[in-house]
Amino acid sequence: MYSTLLSLHSTVAYAALGVLTLAVINAFLGLTSKSLFKSKDRSISLVALMVCHIQLAIGLILYFVTPKLEAWSTLGMKVMADSTLRTVLVEHPFTNILALVCITIGWSKHKKEESNNGKFKKIALFYAIGLVLLLAMIPYKQWLA
Numbered sequence: 001m002y003s004t005l006l007s008l009h010s011t012v013a014y015a016a017l018g019v020l021t022l023a024v025i026n027a028f029l030g031l032t033s034k035s036l037f038k039s040k041d042r043s044i045s046l047v048a049l050m051v052c053h054i055q056l057a058i059g060l061i062l063y064f065v066t067p068k069l070e071a072w073s074t075l076g077m078k079v080m081a082d083s084t085l086r087t088v089l090v091e092h093p094f095t096n097i098l099a100l101v102c103i104t105i106g107w108s109k110h111k112k113e114e115s116n117n118g119k120f121k122k123i124a125l126f127y128a129i130g131l132v133l134l135l136a137m138i139p140y141k142q143w144l145a
């Protein structure tokens with residue numbers, strides 16, 4: 001269960017970061033070229049939202065099955081003194097949930113916008129903040145090891 005979820009989470013991560021990056025670039029291009037917000041723009045933003053939500057769901061389950069969770073009972077607050085444990089048990093989950101809230105707000109706000117420019121603006125801004133937050137807290141060392 002744990003190893004399946006971990007490999008799923010580390011594989012879906014490429015898709016989530018990849019499609020989110022594409023959605024951000026697409027929104028900025030649409031914004032600067034003053035294009036119409038077409039169905040392809042909606043699709044790329046929606047696929048990015050969905051893949052990120054799937055990753056969120058996997059991450060939430062992973063949190064409760066990872067053997068690293070036991071560190072909370074053995075070490076208590078000393079978890080914070082270990083940089084690997086602090087990243088995986090605190091900083092990564094907390095920041096990524098925040099990033100997902102941001103991305104989801106961007107999606108909801110774009111729906112309420114009437115203008116093409118307004119739609120691109122909401123996606124560009126909120127998805128970009130989400131992407132930066134995600135990239136800031138990936139446990140790169142163990143991911144790419």
Ligand code: HEM
Nearest residue numbers: 046049050051053054055056057058060104105107108111
């Ligand atoms: C822990 C799991 C999840 C949580 C907490 C969550 C939460 C949310 C929230 C709060 C919204 C915003 C609704 C709105 O105001 O428009 C949303 C929208 C959405 N979620 Fe998730 N979600 C989760 C998992 C998933 C999964 C697994 C998928 C599968 C693809 C998914 C697909 C979507 C889609 C497509 C929307 C947009 C719906 C629309 O535009 O109305 N979510 N989700």
Ligand code: HEM
Nearest residue numbers: 010013016055056059060062063066088093096097142143
């Ligand atoms: C789009 C959002 C996310 C991305 C891109 C992402 C990406 C990653 C990556 C690349 C790893 C390293 C995997 C490896 O070592 O092979 C990881 C580990 C982990 N993630 Fe996420 N993650 C996201 C969201 C979340 C969320 C929301 C949670 C929990 C609430 C979470 C919980 C975890 C945990 C607990 C681990 C470490 C598991 C272990 O080492 O035993 N992730 N994540």
